[in-house]
Amino acid sequence: SQTIHQWPATLVQPVGSPLSLECTVEGTSNPNLYWYRQAAGRGLQLLFYSVGIGQISSEVPQNLSASRPQDRQFILSSKKLLLSDSGFYLCAWNRDPPGELFFGEGSRLTVL
Amino acid sequence: GNSVTQMEGPVTLSEEAFLTINCTYTATGYPSLFWYVQYPGEGLQLLLKATKADDKGSNKGFEATYRKETTSFHLEKGSVQVSDSAVYFCALSEYNFNKFYFGSGTKLNVKP
Numbered sequence: 001s002q003t004i005h006q007w008p009a010t011l012v013q014p015v016g017s018p019l020s021l022e023c024t025v026e027g028t029s030n031p032n033l034y035w036y037r038q039a040a041g042r043g044l045q046l047l048f049y050s051v052g053i054g055q056i057s058s059e060v061p062q063n064l065s066a067s068r069p070q071d072r073q074f075i076l077s078s079k080k081l082l083l084s085d086s087g088f089y090l091c092a093w094n095r096d097p098p099g100e101l102f103f104g105e106g107s108r109l110t111v112l
Numbered sequence: 113g114n115s116v117t118q119m120e121g122p123v124t125l126s127e128e129a130f131l132t133i134n135c136t137y138t139a140t141g142y143p144s145l146f147w148y149v150q151y152p153g154e155g156l157q158l159l160l161k162a163t164k165a166d167d168k169g170s171n172k173g174f175e176a177t178y179r180k181e182t183t184s185f186h187l188e189k190g191s192v193q194v195s196d197s198a199v200y201f202c203a204l205s206e207y208n209f210n211k212f213y214f215g216s217g218t219k220l221n222v223k224p
Contacts, residue, residue: 017116034212042216042217043201043214043215043216043217044156044201046212048209049211090155090156092127092155092156099144099205100146100158100161101146101148101156101158101173101203101212103148103155103156103157104155104160105154105155106153106155
């Protein structure tokens, strides 16, 4: 069966520090991969998605970047965190079809 | 463009009450529609889905019918339980399933 893991689960970082969140999918090949952010009490904002190794689409210009160094690995990074980067980050994957998204457990980032 | 609008919460109900969470969408083509549920501190889980007009998705006592004429996908449950307390997200995906559009989420509180 397919599984998705992301880590770390919780992160507290000072403003201006770097960030690296990692997501790995197991049990499938060539998945579509996604990074979403959920601000406190708000909906989901799509940040990046990838349909293959090295292929990254950015939805919102911002302080973050994403990379896909391997087929089932998706990394979210920042060189210098801002206070506004705080939130709950969710990695997800799907295949074409059936299309439904499968989400990881989430990573809660607090920038102080 | 595509978008999803769902009723604002929180919605507070007593156990065994009837639940309706409204969701309407705007789409340029023929999207698939989804309801996801998020329990506190967790990622999102697929609750149900419908891929074409008049389809009814159902799971765990929840139901939603894809209404093309009213562009709606309202979530219903006849008798809610305390364990149903969570945030519910309505979503649509474009035909190629590479993009999902989520509503802002509706928090449901069920009191014993």
